Each structure stands twice: as structure tokens, then as C-alpha cells.
Amino acid sequence: MNSPIIDHDRRKLCRLGLGGLSALFIAPFTFTTQNIAAPLQSATVGMLQAPDENGVRLPVGLASRIVARSEQNLFGYQWHAAPDGGATFSTPDGGWIYVSNSECRKGKGGAGALRFNRQGVLVDAYSILQGTHNNCAGGATPWQTWLSCEEVERGSVWECDPFGKREPVIRETLGRFQHEAVAVDTHTMQLYLTEDKPDGCLYRYTALEFDTAGFPDLTTGRLDVMQIVDRQNNRVAWHPLRNPAARYQPTRKQSVLATHFNGGEGIWYHNGFIYFTTKGDNRIWALDTTRQTLKVIYDAAQHLNPILTGVDNITANAAGELLVAEDGGNMEIVMLAAGTIKPLLQIVGHDRSEITGPAFSPDGSRLYFSSQRGANGRDQDGITYEISGFGSSLR
Template identity: 65%
Template sequence: MKNNSFNIKRRNLLKYSFMGLSAFVGSSLFLAPMKAASLSRASLGRLQPPDRNGVRLPKGFTSRIVASSGQNLFGYKWHSAPDGGATFATDNGGWIYVSNSELEDNAGGVGALRFNQQGELMDAYSILKNTTRNCAGGHTPWQTWLSCEEIDKGQVWECDPFGKNAPQPRNALGLFRHEAIAIDTENKQLYLTEDQPDGCLYRYTARSFNAAGYPNLDDGFLEIAETIDGHTKELRWHSLPDPLAITIPTRKQVAKSTPFNGGEGIWYHQGIVYFTTKGDDRVWSYDTRNNNLNIIYNAALYFCPVLTGVDNITANASGKLLVAEDNGNMQIVVIAGDEVHPLLQIIGHDRSEITGPAFSPDGSRLYFSSQRGRTGHSEDGMTFEITGPF
């Protein structure tokens, strides 16, 4: 990538390219082949009473709190308001979990937790400072984290999870109230959500690529989606005349663009882009190969919906979706075909939200945060690890 200081040589050694693997989990290299667990209602069973950490889990699963806001970890004070996150494999068989901080007024950023091969916490540090309302984002196949600012004219910051290279703003991805990003590894395009009641769905296409085949995030064009109704719902993409929103917000620049009510998490798996909209409690799927858009979950269709307050989204290796709740019942809910059922629930965090779900590279552990903890205050966030037969 042009003006990109990240170490491309190391990325190439990790054998995770657009030509090969798709982004199954929030990491860029599998430590071992991930088990394609079904996560079905039958295999998980009922949630048990809350454990000592206040987490209800199926039998065979355990929880631990790996970090709390304000806790001093190896000289780094774990940030308040932990939000979107992802994991990245390390060369020694361990992994790194990165977590945004959704604080206001240039008090946000991104923190990182580094684990060894046994899952022991070995280090903690900052990889981005002095930004605002870092909400969600997206991992890249070249081992970087795209951290999104959820403010008017918010930026996307490309960060090095290993903490060796300075973060870079990627303004070609647009200036708007960013929420999350997913990368289509087949077509080398980025999809972006916008957290506004009249927010839109965006797509970035690079004009140039580096030697490894990765897209240049400073040299490309941004498009905005319009839904076309017919026998199936399709998308028509329009180029944005002013991605930097110098005079008009991006979502208002193309009259034919279609609003999505509060775009939240977004995830890519084998040709499908999944994303959530919190304003209408829906989960969508966009088939990039056939240009087909569908609603795969709509809370309004249920008398007593299991999943409400849809927010961050991830998936296991077999493509079973995990959706985190903002309020709701403080659950992470599995969507597997026609089945919708809770994987876990946090008790006593009624004024919080679940954020940043991401599997470890081998798929055996799930990380996430309760953004405001038991008190409902951002300085009381808690970051969890769940271990079990995923």
C-alpha cells in the first residue's frame, strides 16, 4: 500500500491472502485447524446459572475476566468503554486481542492484550491514542486493525496490533459516523456500516494493490448502496462525489441511496456480507456473488424475540453467526439457519452492552467486553474470555 509503513514481509509469511483463505474468524492466521462446531441448540443445551463472574453459559464452558477498565496491566491502564475488537495470531503460537475505547473528546483509542500459546496474558499496551468514540472496526488479512470513529466526519485508523508501527488515517474510506468494516477477500473490496438512523451501506474499491495483492487504502473510490426491488432485492452502487464530506454528509450526497436504520456490526464469510441494523433489530445478508440482499433475522416477526438490540457480529469457522446485544438481555446469540438461541448471558449488567466478540485464532476461546460493567459507567468496563467446545 502506498504510504503504508506496515511490515509487508512479515504479513506475507502468514499465508493469509485474498487469493486463499476467507476471513472466518477475527484473526489473520489459524494456530491450528478450527473445529467447525455446530453451536446448535441441541449441542449447547440450556444456559446454566451464573458463574462467579456473573456469566450464564452452557455446560462445558467457563469464563474469566482478563481485564477491567482502570486495571494496571504491565504498565498499561486498561481503557474505559471497551468496544469493538478482534484477534491476531503471533509468530510464537500466541495471539493478540485488540479492543477499541469508545470515549469522547480525543480520549479514545485502541488497547491490546497479548497472550502466549497457553492463553496466559503476557503484555498489554496501546496501539492508538487521542481519537474519539472508537466504536467497532474490522480486521484485515494483512494483520492490521481498522478502528472506526463513530462521530460526524469520523475517520478510520489503520493500527498495528503488534504495536511496532504508527497508526495511519485512511480517509479514502470516507469521513462519516463509522461503525464497522468487513473485507471481501474474493473481490478485494471493503464494506462499511454507518451508525445513523438514516445511515447507509458503503463499499470501497482500490485502484491499486501492493506486491502481496492487498488493496491500497489511500487509492480507491467509495460507493453507496441503493436497494432495487424485484423478484429478489438487489443493490446498485453509486460513486460518492465527496468521500471527505467537505460540504455534504456522505449519506446525503446520492439521492437514490437507501438508508439502513442504524448500521452496526458487519462480517464477511464465504461470499456473504452480514450486517446488523439496531434501529429495526435486523440482521442482513448480502450475497456479493449474486448481488442479492436478504433479511435473515427480524425481531419484529417474533412475539417474544430471543435477540434484540443487535450490535457487533462475528462467526465461527463454519459460518454460524454470533450477534452481541446492546442492552436487550445482555446476551450473545447464535443464528444458525432457522435456529436463534443464546450462547451466553451476563447477569447484573443491565445498563451496559456486549461488545467486541472475537474468537482466538484456534477457535477455542471467545473474547468480548461488557462496555460499562455492572454500574453502567464507562470506567467500569470488563473484558471476558470464554473457553469451551466452540
């Protein structure tokens, strides 16, 4: 597909405000925006230092620890191979849970959980999904569930209980396709989904019914696919799909009007915007859910020496600054905001791996992620990390 309008002024980087955006516009080296709601904090992130004992390069003030290794026995649960997408959930005792997918094939995938107490001590580990296929990314919901996505043809979305008390459930209304990730618009309670195919689509789920808390029923809604209808003004429209769970016709081919994206990856919602990455062309996109406009906010092809390539999983801190994990590239998590694109961390010696599952603890003080295949490049060599030391200026 053709790119939305790109300004070729490469002279400077302006602020990328991920809260209160009313107009967003990308240049090869320039972010411009209006109505920044709060000061951003990426300027407080310093240069990466030499690798620590875990092979992680970090700015001064941050520290790493390894919390799990694939095939390690933790409280009777063998931490899964090929850890991928992840998210955190608060617990009633003041602690939190980190959920992680397993991108293993042929029924060996699923998802597991690490539970931490309020002091950050690991106190439990367990499975929340088993016997599935290529569970790549997914997304957390405001109603405290984890949506685990199967990245296979006609893959499903499984709704899982991070606490491990309820059985996982397939959500057929979210379609059968090569799912990558999900983000929930916490204002409208609509769900947005990416598809990891060279001709993948962006989808939106709208519920027809809601519970008493205002959360959507995922059994009776409508799945739409996006079309860019006005490239000059970047406007989009949505078209309903006849049968999202059809056995014989791929979901992405049910509408001839659909716009196709080259390898949809991570997706995140913040303050009226849906941000998603496409690894096939190394772009980051921003969908204004109110104005229904879509723009490229980062395009590696427009940089002479791009800091960020292999764009994949995406998250944000409380200030709304984007953190993008690299699949390949320099094995970094890269921060975009406040006039800069800079690495937050780098894993050294893991050239055959990818960084997956970045997620902040609920209080913003710690960041979790994995090296999916570790230093040896094998699924069974995955490593899951915690980065601590985030003060209020970095959360």
C-alpha cells in the first residue's frame, strides 16, 4: 500500500505527545504534534552502559535480573519455551502477575504466569493456557483477562484468566486468522487486532452487549476490517465481515475493500490513539479513534541510519511514551518520545533471538520482557527478565 503523506524536513525531532493528541504527523526525522497533555520523560534516560552480568546494557540507575528461564522448574511449573507477548495484572495483595505467551508449534504453545508479591519477590508460577499453537502476542483487557493470540492460519484468540482459576475460552467473534496482538480502547471498549501476514489487515471488534460493569460481551459482537478511503487526508472506514470464523475463506479476504498491511505486529491503546507496528516495512502507525484518521509516525526507510528496526511488540509507560521491542535489529527496546528516538536497553550476544513481551508492573517501577530464544537461538533457551529502578521520572 502507498504511505500517507510524509514531510521530508529532516532537520529536527519534535515532541511526540501520546496523550492529548489532536493532530499527528510524521517526517523522516521529525515528530510533530499539538496539545501535549503532560511533560514527557525520555530525556531522563541516559546512554547505555557496558553489559551487566546478565548481558543487558542499561542506562545508569537501572538494574536487571533474570526471573525465569525456559524449562526451569518454578513452583512445579516448567517455564515455557519461546516466551513471547506479555502483560501484567494487579493482585489484591498489592503484588502483580506477569503473563507470557509460548510461541511453540503443533499444540505445544500456550501461556504461563509469574506471580510476584508486593515486594517484587516471585512467589508462584503456573500455566493459564495449554495445547495451542504459536501463541505470539495478545493483549490485556480492563476486565483483568489475557487475550492470547495464535499466529497460525485460521488461528484463534483465547481469553485466559491470569490468576489461573478459570478455564480459557476461544473467542470466535474475534476471527480466525493469523492473529498477532490485541488492544482494547478503554473509552469505547472496542478491540483492535493485528494480523501477521504480508497482506494482513487491521480489525476492530464492537460488542453488541455489555455487562453491568460496562465491559463488552465477546460472544455476540461484530468484526470489521479497516480501509483507507482518503489517502490525502488519511481517513479510514470500517467494513463488517460476513463470517469472521469461516472455515474455508480467510478473514482478510472477506472484503475486497480492506487495506492490507505488511506484517502487523504489536498494538497499544493510549488516550484516544491506537498504535501498531508493521514489521514487513518497519513502520509504526497511529490511528486517531475519534477522527478516524491513520498516519505513519515512524518509518525506518526514511532514516539514513535508523536506530529502530525489526519493529515488533509495543507498550507505553504512564507518560504515554512508546517502547518498541526489536525482532532482530540491535536487540534493543527503543523509546520514542520527547524529541528523541533512543534505546532503553540492549541484550548482547542474542543475535538469533528477538525481544518479546515488554510490560511494566502496575506501579510502573519494573519492566518485564523476554529474549525469546536466548543466546543459542533455540526455543528452549528463552530468558525472561525484570528491569528495576524506574523512578517517577521514567514510569
